[in-house]
Amino acid sequence: xxxxxxxxxxxxxxxxxQYGLQPVASYKVTILGAAGGIGQPLALLIKMSPLxxxxxxxDIANVKGVAADLSHCNTPSQVQDFTxxxxxxxxxxxxNVVVIxxxxxxxxxxxxxxxxxxxxxxxxxxxxxxxxNCPDAFIHIISNPVNSTVPIxxxxxxxKGVYDPKKLxxxxxxxxxxxxxFVAQKKNLKLIDVDVPVVGGHAGITILPLLSKTKPSVNFTxxxxxxxxxxxxxxxxxxxxxxxxxxxxxxxxxxxxxxFVESSLRALDGDGDVYECSFVQSDLTDLxxxxxxxxxxxxxxxxxxxSDLSGLSEYEEKALEALKPxxxxxxxxxxxxxxxxx
Ligand code: NAD
Ligand code: LMR
Numbered sequence: 174x175x176x177x178x179x180x181x182x183x184x185x186x187x188x189x190x191q192y193g194l195q196p197v198a199s200y201k202v203t204i205l206g207a208a209g210g211i212g213q214p215l216a217l218l219i220k221m222s223p224l225x226x227x228x229x230x231x232d233i234a235n236v237k238g239v240a241a242d243l244s245h246c247n248t249p250s251q252v253q254d255f256t257x258x259x260x261x262x263x264x265x266x267x268x269n270v271v272v273i274x275x276x277x278x279x280x281x282x283x284x285x286x287x288x289x290x291x292x293x294x295x296x297x298x299x300x301x302x303x304x305x306n307c308p309d310a311f312i313h314i315i316s317n318p319v320n321s322t323v324p325i326x327x328x329x330x331x332x333k334g335v336y337d338p339k340k341l342x343x344x345x346x347x348x349x350x351x352x353x354x355f356v357a358q359k360k361n362l363k364l365i366d367v368d369v370p371v372v373g374g375h376a377g378i379t380i381l382p383l384l385s386k387t388k389p390s391v392n393f394t395x396x397x398x399x400x401x402x403x404x405x406x407x408x409x410x411x412x413x414x415x416x417x418x419x420x421x422x423x424x425x426x427x428x429x430x431x432x433f434v435e436s437s438l439r440a441l442d443g444d445g446d447v448y449e450c451s452f453v454q455s456d457l458t459d460l461x462x463x464x465x466x467x468x469x470x471x472x473x474x475x476x477x478x479x480s481d482l483s484g485l486s487e488y489e490e491k492a493l494e495a496l497k498p499x500x501x502x503x504x505x506x507x508x509x510x511x512x513x514x515x
Contacts, residue, residue, distance in 0.1 A: 196249035199226035200438050201268040203307075205261075205299050206275025208232035208239050210423035211315060211430065215274065216243055216252075218431035224438040225250040229264040232275070233257055261299075265306035270437050272344075272430060273299055276316035278421040279413050285318040285376045286503065292316045293325055293510050300326040304333035311340050311437050311473060315430055319343040319375040320500055323452055323462055324507030332511065339473030342437075343452030345375045345464045347422065347429035351408045352382040355401055360391050370481045371405070371450050372465045372493075374503065379496045380406045385486040398488055440469035448478070457482055460497060462504050 202219055206212045207230035219228055220243050228250045230240050240254035255264035265271065276292035279285065296316050303312055308330075316322050323343035330336035352369035356362065368388045373381040382405045384391075384398055393401070404411075412422040433449055440447040447469040455463035457479050466478035485493065 196223055196226055198224040198438065198442050200224055200270065200441060201227040201229070202250075202270045202272065202434060202438075203229040203231060203264055203268045203310075205231050205264075205271065205273045206316070208235040209274060210278065210420050211274040211426045213239055214424055214427035215272065215430050215434075217246075218427055219434055220246050220248055220250055220252065222431075222435060222438065223249060224435070224442060227268070228252045229255060229268065231255040231261060231264045261302045262306050265303055265310075268307050268310050269441060270311045270313065270434055271303050271307065272313040272315065272434060274315040274426075274430070275299060279317070279409075280418050280420075281414050283413075285409075286321070286506075288317050289321055289506065289510075292318070292322060293507070296322045296325050297329055297511065300329040301333065304330050304335050308333070308335035309337075309340070311342065311441075313342050313344050313430065313433060313437070315344045315426065317375075318503060319345065319452055320379060320462075320503035321507035321510070324504045325511055327454065327462075328508055328511035337473065338454035339475075341453065342433070343375060343462070343464065344430055344433055345371060345380075345450055345452050346433045347426050348375065348380050348382070348405065348408075348464075349450050350425060350429045350432070352384075352401075352405050355404055355408075356384070356387060356391065359397065359401060360393075362389070362391070370466050372463065372481065373496050374462075374464055374500045375452060376503070377406055377499070378492070379500045379503070381489065381492050381496055382406075383481055383485065383489055385484075385489060386481050395488070398486070402488075402492070436469060441471055443471060445470070453477070458493075458497070460501055460504065463500075 202225050204212050207216050230236050236254045236256055240252045244252040276295045314323050348371040352371050353367045357364045357367045369382050370386050371382045373379045436447050436449050450466050452464040457465055457477055468475045
């Protein structure tokens, strides 16, 4: 079966359900930051899923109009809007998947870590509410810097006594989507067939595409490996520069996040063949969090997939060692942020 393929599975489900007009399952999804650049197109894509019965949209402003607009689409899910802290709890009660794209995006010249001061607080507050209202939900963290915001979320959940490491995910699907696109373009392959695992983290050199593990098996020259790796690592910056101050990737991100949501819902629904890459608590390396392929099941992560990390090329081995200090520092910064609060 195709690994992590959002579109084909969704199409299959749509065919069963006459183009999404009949629900085939009844999962509840909440988006926190739903009126933003990612939140809006992500809400649209999730509204198209026949696996969803309720779509709750939360933001600090402008979410009423987004919900009114989306609610006119004749797909099964009921859309509801929630604005501001007083409505946060209600938008989380009883939901299966919470997606968090709330926070500020980069402008040219910034690193993802430059967003830490604002986004760390936003993620902390939102995850506290998740812990209080839907501690069993799958939590998808999109807000940057993911390498720190996921450890922040883990610490908050621990403090609340509800941390389940199998249900906390840093969304790195966009790195896989980009790797698949760029490799297919470079090697003239059918897009649908290409699958490149991307491991490590989600910033600069911590993004490590394992090109030697590309499926179908492909031969790359050393120059191609170098060029593709750097392009995948800098793809976020490529978009930030092209948008020239108007934000970062939103549409491709929404596509990638929708794929990760759909995969999670299929796993919750009992599909036994769901694999994605994600930044999660991990024992595959000496770092406490690490992105790798994971197998998803009803209870969250069923297994981490260690095989991608054995038999790496020399280039990948070196890149893996080189990324560890930066990733470790970002993880520790996130943990310290929560632990040092009074
Ligand atoms: P945006 O500014 O367009 O939207 C962010 C939304 O968050 C806004 O609607 C804002 O009102 C809302 N928000 C702010 N504070 C909030 C709070 N306390 N509670 C709820 N909502 C709040 O930004 P965007 O382009 O949608 O990007 C959002 C985040 O996603 C950024 O941090 C960006 O770096 C990150 N991002 C991550 C990836 C990834 O691969 N993981 C990819 C792209 C962007
Ligand atoms: C991305 O990879 O596009 C996101 O992390 C946004 C960014 O700041 O590059």
